[in-house]
Amino acid sequence: DSGVTQTPKHLITATGQRVTLRxxxxxxxxxxxxxxxxxxxxxxxxxQYYNGEERAKGNILERFSAQQFPDLHSELNLSSLxxxxxxxxxxASSSGDRxxxxxxxxxxGSGTQLSVL
Amino acid sequence: GQQVMQIPQYQHVQEGEDFTTYCxxxxxxxxxxxxxxxxxxxxxFLIQLxxxxxxxxxxxxxxxxxxxxxxxxxxxxxxxxxxxxxxxCRAPYYGQNFVFGPGTRLSVLP
Numbered sequence: 001d002s003g004v005t006q007t008p009k010h011l012i013t014a015t016g017q018r019v020t021l022r023x024x025x026x027x028x029x030x031x032x033x034x035x036x037x038x039x040x041x042x043x044x045x046x047x048q049y050y051n052g053e054e055r056a057k058g059n060i061l062e063r064f065s066a067q068q069f070p071d072l073h074s075e076l077n078l079s080s081l082x083x084x085x086x087x088x089x090x091x092a093s094s095s096g097d098r099x100x101x102x103x104x105x106x107x108x109g110s111g112t113q114l115s116v117l
Numbered sequence: 118g119q120q121v122m123q124i125p126q127y128q129h130v131q132e133g134e135d136f137t138t139y140c141x142x143x144x145x146x147x148x149x150x151x152x153x154x155x156x157x158x159x160x161x162f163l164i165q166l167x168x169x170x171x172x173x174x175x176x177x178x179x180x181x182x183x184x185x186x187x188x189x190x191x192x193x194x195x196x197x198x199x200x201x202x203x204x205x206c207r208a209p210y211y212g213q214n215f216v217f218g219p220g221t222r223l224s225v226l227p
Contacts (some may be wrong), residue, residue: 002159002161035217042205042217042218042219042220043160043205043217043220045214045215045216045217048214056214058214090159090160092160104215105150105162105165106150106152106160106162106207107162108159108160108161109159110158110159111159
């Protein structure tokens with residue numbers, strides 16, 4: 001058990017809908033990352049938060065947004081869903097040193113499998 | 118921009134054979150990490166390499182960081198069925214963010 005909790009584990013929805021994925025980082029970790037993994041594909045970085053503030057942005061679509069709350073949990077909001085958004089969404093956390101995180105080891109949650117029908 | 122490449126994309130080995138995956142960067146890296154993702158699972162951190170020419174071992178796994186710090190390798194001696202999964206390297210991108218390589222998927226035939 002990595003200590004990172006993601007809910008829900010599975011989500012089935014229709015095109016055009018909006019969903020929210022939730023992540024609770026490991027106790028004490030300040031950084032939260034979101035990744036998208038399509039079937040048999042690699043890990044595409046979406047966005048990172050550190051202590052409530054956006055730290056880095058990857059290939060995140062404008063239809064997607066995220067935030068990190070004061071209690072450090074994070075939510076990833078996906079709207080106007082398309083078939084191509086079906087994927088496994090991972091959250092990861094790290095301690096998030098203030099120096100830019102060049103040595104951050106990531107702990108991943110079990111992921112949320114999103115199916116858009 | 119920086120790209121991190123991994124070869125091979127897929128590798129099928131007979132149980133007991135050795136396996137090596139390579140991670141190559143177009144630029145010098147400050148450090149590199151390796152992760153393993155079992156089928157149906159989530160990525161799990163294996164190791165981090167920082168120094169030029171660094172070699173680290175974990176049981177049957179040997180990790181190397183190139184002298185020029187542009188490439189790294191993961192070698193598994195005498196593979197077992199428990200080694201099945203996808204191995205990813207992760208490297209700094211523009212000093213602030215990190216990118217994962219595309220991964221090498223290992224299949225081990227019993």
